[in-house]
Amino acid sequence: xxxAFHAIALDGPAGAGKSTLAKRIAKALDFVYVDTGxxxxxxxxxxxxxxxGGRDADGVRRLIDEVNVKIEYIDGVQHMILNGKDITxxxxxxxxxxxxxxxxxxxxxxxxxxDTQRDLAKSHNVVMDGRDIGTVVLPNADVKIFITATPExxxxxxxxxxxxxxxxxxxxxxxxxxxxxxxxxxxxxxAPLKQAKDAVLLDTSDMDLEQAEAALRxxxxxxxxx
Ligand code: DC
Numbered sequence: 001x002x003x004a005f006h007a008i009a010l011d012g013p014a015g016a017g018k019s020t021l022a023k024r025i026a027k028a029l030d031f032v033y034v035d036t037g038x039x040x041x042x043x044x045x046x047x048x049x050x051x052x053g054g055r056d057a058d059g060v061r062r063l064i065d066e067v068n069v070k071i072e073y074i075d076g077v078q079h080m081i082l083n084g085k086d087i088t089x090x091x092x093x094x095x096x097x098x099x100x101x102x103x104x105x106x107x108x109x110x111x112x113x114x115d116t117q118r119d120l121a122k123s124h125n126v127v128m129d130g131r132d133i134g135t136v137v138l139p140n141a142d143v144k145i146f147i148t149a150t151p152e153x154x155x156x157x158x159x160x161x162x163x164x165x166x167x168x169x170x171x172x173x174x175x176x177x178x179x180x181x182x183x184x185x186x187x188x189x190x191a192p193l194k195q196a197k198d199a200v201l202l203d204t205s206d207m208d209l210e211q212a213e214a215a216l217r218x219x220x221x222x223x224x225x226x
Contacts, residue, residue: 006031006125006224007140009133012147013182013193014097015154017204017212018129021147024213026127027076029226034071034120035078036130036137037100039113041091042069042080044099054102061108069116094162094169094177101181104131105188131185134196143223144199145216151179153205 008025010018019035026033044054046067052059070081079088090096103109117137120126130137134144149157155175162169185193195201200219204212220226 005121005123006142006226007121007138008127008143008145008220009138009141009196009199010127010129010145010147011131011134011193011195011199012129013151013154013185014178015158016147016149017157017209018147020209021212021216022127022129024209025216025220028217029125029127029220031125031127032073032120033078034117034126034128036113036117036128036133038078038080038088038091039069039071039116040104040109041096041100042082042087043067043109043113044101044103045087045091045096046082047103048096048099054099055105057106060103060106064108064112067112069113071116071120092165094167094174097181098177101184105184105190107190110191131193132191134199135194136191139196143220144196145202145219146195146199147202147204147212147216149203149205151175151182154178 008031010022012018023033025031047054047060047063050063052063068083072079072081079086080091114137117128121128121138128138134141134146152175155171155178158178159171159174162174202212202215202219207215
């Protein structure tokens with residue numbers, strides 16, 4: 001059932017530019033940007049802190065009830081609050097990327113986070129990015145776009161981002177980890193990364209940020225006139 005609010009669903013693999021583009025689009029349209037990857041990262045971070053493996057289904061199920069995830073917007077920026085502590089910066093490491101991908105494959109984790117994501121879309125105009133937004137979280141979204149790029153280009157973008165933060169990982173390592181995450185995210189049985197049937201495909205491999213943003217805006221304008 002359609003709500004009174006607009007929802008724009010952006011899905012795609014890691015490093016495709018989703019979050020940068022989603023932030024820009026949300027700002028331009030005055031929508032709320034919801035980074036769902038950050039929510040899975042928050043759970044992954046807790047499991048990692050407890051010293052449990054991300055693939056340990058029993059361990060994750062045992063701990064999931066101890067996790068209290070809150071999303072706060074401070075000056076328009078999404079902050080993740082885990083059991084009362086702001087861990088927005090701590091979740092942006094390669095280790096937590098892998099943990100987020102691993103814990104996100106468990107049904108108990110996906111069930112636990114589903115309403116949090118849906119509730120945001122019930123009360124706000126949202127640009128929501130993730131892996132299963134158009135397929136599972138918001139199947140009735142007004143606009144669905146699947147953003148992708150070649151693994152090499154996505155890895156280069158992620159490598160540049162990590163370098164800027166002082167991370168010393170090689171490009172080859174970033175590429176290998178990204179391919180590993182693509183495989184995990186797209187082959188898991190529950191809510192795998194995939195293009196929704198009614199999503200528009202946008203390949204940003206040969207686009208700079210401005211071109212990709214213009215292409216996205218054109219798709220959104222055509223669908224909802226904004
Ligand atoms: O978008 P990101 O790289 O921050 O996401 C981290 C991981 O979280 C990703 O590898 C898979 C998982 N994820 C998910 O399963 N479903 C989503 N809607 C968003 C992220």
